[in-house]
Amino acid sequence: MFTKFLALLKKDLLLEARSKTVLSSMLIYALLVLTIYGAALSQTADNFDILQVSSGLLWALIVFTSLIGLNKTFSHEGEAGALYALLLAPFEKSLVFLSKLCANFIFLVLLEVIVVPLFYFFFLQTSSLSVQSVLLILPLLLGNVGIAGVGTLLASITQRSKSGDILLAILLVPLIFPLLLACVSASAAVIIGSAELMEGFMRSCGIAFSYDAIMLAASYALYEFVLRP
Amino acid sequence: MKTKLLSSNKLVLAVVCIALLLILLDIFMAFFISPLVRGARLSEPVIIVGQMVANKLLFSQKIFYLHVPVALSSFIALLFTAVFSIRYLIKRDPLDDMRAYSCTEIALVFVLATMASGILWTRFEWGSWWVWEPRLTTYFILTLMVLAYFVLRLNIEDADREASFAAVFGILAFINVPISFFVTRIVPSSIHPVIFRTDSGLSSSMLIPFIAGMIGCLLLSFVLYKLRISLKKSDFELQQVKEEFESLYKKRLKEKRVVGDK
Amino acid sequence: MTEFAVEAYSLTKKYGARSAVKDLDLVLEQGKKLAILGANGAGKSSLMRMLATLERPSSGSLSILGKDAYKESDLLLQDIAYVSHQSQLYLELSAQENLELFAKLYSIDNALERIDELLEKTQLSYRRHELIKHYSQGMKQRLAIAKAFLHKPKLLLLDEPYAGLDPQGVAVLNALIAELDEGVSIILISHSPEASYDFADELLMLQEGEKVLYESSSQLSKEEFLDRYKQAIFDESWAL
Numbered sequence: 001m002f003t004k005f006l007a008l009l010k011k012d013l014l015l016e017a018r019s020k021t022v023l024s025s026m027l028i029y030a031l032l033v034l035t036i037y038g039a040a041l042s043q044t045a046d047n048f049d050i051l052q053v054s055s056g057l058l059w060a061l062i063v064f065t066s067l068i069g070l071n072k073t074f075s076h077e078g079e080a081g082a083l084y085a086l087l088l089a090p091f092e093k094s095l096v097f098l099s100k101l102c103a104n105f106i107f108l109v110l111l112e113v114i115v116v117p118l119f120y121f122f123f124l125q126t127s128s129l130s131v132q133s134v135l136l137i138l139p140l141l142l143g144n145v146g147i148a149g150v151g152t153l154l155a156s157i158t159q160r161s162k163s164g165d166i167l168l169a170i171l172l173v174p175l176i177f178p179l180l181l182a183c184v185s186a187s188a189a190v191i192i193g194s195a196e197l198m199e200g201f202m203r204s205c206g207i208a209f210s211y212d213a214i215m216l217a218a219s220y221a222l223y224e225f226v227l228r229p
Numbered sequence: 230m231k232t233k234l235l236s237s238n239k240l241v242l243a244v245v246c247i248a249l250l251l252i253l254l255d256i257f258m259a260f261f262i263s264p265l266v267r268g269a270r271l272s273e274p275v276i277i278v279g280q281m282v283a284n285k286l287l288f289s290q291k292i293f294y295l296h297v298p299v300a301l302s303s304f305i306a307l308l309f310t311a312v313f314s315i316r317y318l319i320k321r322d323p324l325d326d327m328r329a330y331s332c333t334e335i336a337l338v339f340v341l342a343t344m345a346s347g348i349l350w351t352r353f354e355w356g357s358w359w360v361w362e363p364r365l366t367t368y369f370i371l372t373l374m375v376l377a378y379f380v381l382r383l384n385i386e387d388a389d390r391e392a393s394f395a396a397v398f399g400i401l402a403f404i405n406v407p408i409s410f411f412v413t414r415i416v417p418s419s420i421h422p423v424i425f426r427t428d429s430g431l432s433s434s435m436l437i438p439f440i441a442g443m444i445g446c447l448l449l450s451f452v453l454y455k456l457r458i459s460l461k462k463s464d465f466e467l468q469q470v471k472e473e474f475e476s477l478y479k480k481r482l483k484e485k486r487v488v489g490d491k
Numbered sequence: 492m493t494e495f496a497v498e499a500y501s502l503t504k505k506y507g508a509r510s511a512v513k514d515l516d517l518v519l520e521q522g523k524k525l526a527i528l529g530a531n532g533a534g535k536s537s538l539m540r541m542l543a544t545l546e547r548p549s550s551g552s553l554s555i556l557g558k559d560a561y562k563e564s565d566l567l568l569q570d571i572a573y574v575s576h577q578s579q580l581y582l583e584l585s586a587q588e589n590l591e592l593f594a595k596l597y598s599i600d601n602a603l604e605r606i607d608e609l610l611e612k613t614q615l616s617y618r619r620h621e622l623i624k625h626y627s628q629g630m631k632q633r634l635a636i637a638k639a640f641l642h643k644p645k646l647l648l649l650d651e652p653y654a655g656l657d658p659q660g661v662a663v664l665n666a667l668i669a670e671l672d673e674g675v676s677i678i679l680i681s682h683s684p685e686a687s688y689d690f691a692d693e694l695l696m697l698q699e700g701e702k703v704l705y706e707s708s709s710q711l712s713k714e715e716f717l718d719r720y721k722q723a724i725f726d727e728s729w730a731l
Contacts, residue, residue: 007595011581011588018583018622080631081577085638087545089596090568150401157394161384170380171398174373175405178412185416200417207412218404222397225318321547388506389547472509476699 004091008099013106015076022069022107030065030115034122037061041123051127055188058119059143059180062112066147067172069107071165073100073155087227097152097223104148112140130193135201139186142208146179146215147172153219156226175215182208244452251445255294255438292353296346298442300368302450303339304406306332307375311403314396326392327465329399330382331457335450337375343368363413370409374402494557496521496646496676497542501551504537504700511537513700514551519693521556521645524677526687529697530724535680536650538697542678543573543648556645569597572639573648576655578631579638582624586615586634589623590641597642609637613663629657636660640667647671649679653686684720688713698723 016022037057044050077083086096116136120129154171158164186204189197313329316322347365352358359365381398385391499517503510512534519525527535540546541553544564553560558567580589587606594602610616613633623631632655639647653661668677681687687694688708694716696704703723708716 004596007592011584011592014588015581015583076581076583079582081575081579082581084545084573084575084577085579085593086596088543088568088571088573089593090565090598091596153397153401157381157397161386163384167380167384170373170377174370174377175401177370178405178408181412181416189417197417203415203417207416211408211412214404214408215401218401222318222400225393225397476510476513479699 001092001095005095005099008095009102012076012099012103016103016107019076021075022072023110025072026065026069026107026111027114029068030061030111031118033061033064034115034118038122049127050123051129051192052188054119054124054127055184055191057123058116058187059184061115061119062108062140062143063147063173063176063180065111065115066104066108066151067165067169069111070104070147070151070155070172071158071168073104073152074159078159093227094220094223096227097156097220100155101148101152104152105144108144108148109141112144116140129191132190132193132198132201135190136187138205139183139190139208142186142205142212143179143183146208146212147176149212149216149219150175153223153226156223179208179211179215182211241452241455244448248445248448248452251441251448252295255298255442255445292346292350294438294442296343296350298439298446299339299346300343301443302446303336303343303371305447306336306339306450306454307371307399307403307406310336310399314399317392317396323392323465324462326396327458327461329396331454331461333375333378333399334457335454337379338453339446339450340368340372340375344372363410366413367406367409371406374405378402494521495519495554496523496556497525497678498554499551502538502541502548502553503550504534504541504546505549510549510700512541512548512697515700515702517695517702517705519676519678521676522674523692524679524690525693525695526691527678527680527695527697528682528684528687528720532699533697534700535697537700539573539575539648539650539678539680542646543571544568545573569642570645571648572642572644572646573650574635574639574652575650578623578635580623580631580634583622585620585622586610586626586637587619589634590638593638593641599642605641609640612667613637614659627657628655629660632656633660633663636664636667643672645675647675647677647679649677651680651682653681653683684717685713688716696720696723 041048041050074083077086087093151168151172154168154175158167158171161167182204186201186208189201189204310329310332313325313332317325317329344365347368348358351360351362351365378395378398382391382395385394495518497517497519499515502512502515502517504512515538527538529535537546541548541560542555544555544560544567547561555567556570558564560567581592584592587610590606590609591602594606599605607616610619613636615630615634615637618626618630623634626634632652636652639649652664656664671677679687679691681690691708693707694704694711695702696719704716704719706716
């Protein structure tokens with residue numbers, strides 16, 4: 001079964017490596033959002049403490065951009081009806097969920113590898129980041145798991161509907177809200193880095209982790225009802 | 230069949246009256262009989278919209294007597310949505326799908342009522358119409374999820390898939406409710422104060438209106454649910470009858486034509 | 492075990508209130524070939540999708556190769572293949588990569604040899620490493636057929652398989668079918684009554700989801716069959 005999972009994952013990564021549609025759209029979109037942030041923050045005073053909002057801004061960026069990528073989860077399956085082929089092959093269909101989830105997770109990580117430093121470049125150079133900022137990796141990974149997990153399930157639902165793009169957003173954002181709160185809190189804690197905040201950091205990460213565990217288990221269990229042409 | 234309909238209509242009417250009476254009792258007692266309650270105790274003094282919010286007797290707290298029953302009713306409605314959704318996914322009975330749909334409609338009504346009363350409460354207690362505090366935030370997310378349910382249902386063309394997908398989303402949304410509830414309260418926030426409510430036990434003059442309101446809301450939601458589901462059922466039956474009629478009609482036409490040809 | 496290829500009783504498929512297939516009884520022995528004909532919208536594709544376990548019957552019973560098509564569909568998938576109008580392939584992968592993926596998913600032994608064999612037979616070997624988005628329609632269909640035969644299914648479901656094929660492809664498909672084991676059953680949808688009569692052991696004609704003809708080709712003369720086919724189509728065009 002693991003070999004089938006690997007075959008599926010390899011297929012998704014290979015398709016992306018060749019067509020590059022997901023990563024390129026996400027990157028361009030992220031860049032545009034950063035540009036808009038530039039305009040949005042252009043009126044802030046010199047002594048404006050951007051560290052307070054940077055966590056929120058970063059996560060807003062990630063969520064919006066992830067929608068772009070998630071919408072394309074099944075684009076290759078849709079081109080020539082390959083989805084039927086997957087449905088007809090004798091294997092656990094939940095492997096499709098797992099492989100697409102991993103692929104989406106990887107895409108998000110790759111996106112953040114570029115976008116987080118970019119965010120720093122554009123907005124955080126004049127602020128004194130705390131030393132613990134490196135710990136930002138943890139909430140980022142936890143957030144990615146949750147977004148990829150719930151997002152992949154919902155993308156399977158919305159893939160063939162006409163208004164699929166906006167429908168995915170409408171379904172995803174409310175479901176992802178608790179995760180978002182936790183990740184923003186954890187990220188703010190490391191970016192600002194004060195002692196009391198760091199206490200909250202592990203708690204927020206714990207909350208994000210619990211969210212991921214619960215929602216992923218539920219998504220995995222419900223997936224068999226959702227993969228349809 | 231006619232007498233059955235009539236008597237069920239009377240029953241419905243009776244139940245609605247009882248429900249409304251109970252709710253009115255709730256409101257009446259809340260405003261004229263129940264004692265005032267101290268407002269929220271905060272971990273530190275906070276200024277919101279230029280007003281110092283602290284421990285003071287609040288008239289606005291009275292909204293609680295209607296706000297909580299309504300909120301709980303919406304939660305219970307969603308619980309039933311999840312239950313019927315699970316049943317649908319297991320048994321694939323279209324009736325379960327209709328039930329889940331109706332429950333969500335009821336949930337929508339009560340969730341909007343919760344939002345309205347919640348906003349009013351916040352205005353009178355905190356001085357501003359909206360604050361990103363746990364209760365309002367949770368209910369706002371809930372509202373969005375219920376609305377999303379309807380957007381989903383209206384946008385999937387195939388009826389089979391619509392039912393399955395709505396069921397899956399209904400279950401996920403319901404799971405998300407307690408998560409939202411807890412996360413909004415537990416997430417450590419660097420900026421917002423943690424809010425403690427002095428919810429010591431309710432005296433009987435407070436308990437009675439509350440329970441009256443609770444029962445009233447539950448009865449009302451049950452009645453509304455029955456109305457919606459019977460509407461859906463008759464719709465479905467009408468469609469089936471139409472279809473059978475059409476195919477029979479076509480057959481007759483064909484037969485006539487064959488006879489005509491000969 | 493003498494199990495039938497297909498056993499359907501009172502098979503019905505409804506989309507909401509509209510019935511696509513009404514109360515259909517169908518029994519096909521293993522090793523036999525069935526042709527399904529009918530005007531567009533007569534319910535042929537709905538029936539085919541139910542046979543492929545892609546859609547659940549609204550009511551009635553359907554058993555394929557001795558197993559319930561709904562409850563035991565997982566067990567069936569290894570033994571059935573479905574060729575539709577779309578090629579069901581990944582355009583940004585090569586023929587080799589596509590077949591290797593599905594060989595893994597179908598747990599095929601000696602996958603590489605089997606793939607070589609089929610690519611030879613469908614005359615696609617020389618372009619096996621090219622991305623199939625560069626293939627012509629005929630080539631894509633040929634590859635779809637190769638994929639269908641890959642796991643040696645016991646039941647082949649073909650939806651107008653000759654429609655997208657170039658003459659080369661027609662020859663390829665005929666050759667592949669001729670090579671099949673005796674026990675393999677074929678159900679195909681066709682718009683050509685003449686070809687169907689010659690090819691199939693049993694003929695099924697649908698009109699608005701209902702069966703209007705269901706006979707063995709041995710029990711019906713070709714002229715009679717063609718007559719009834721024309722009549723059914725003619726009727727259809729008169730329907731309101």
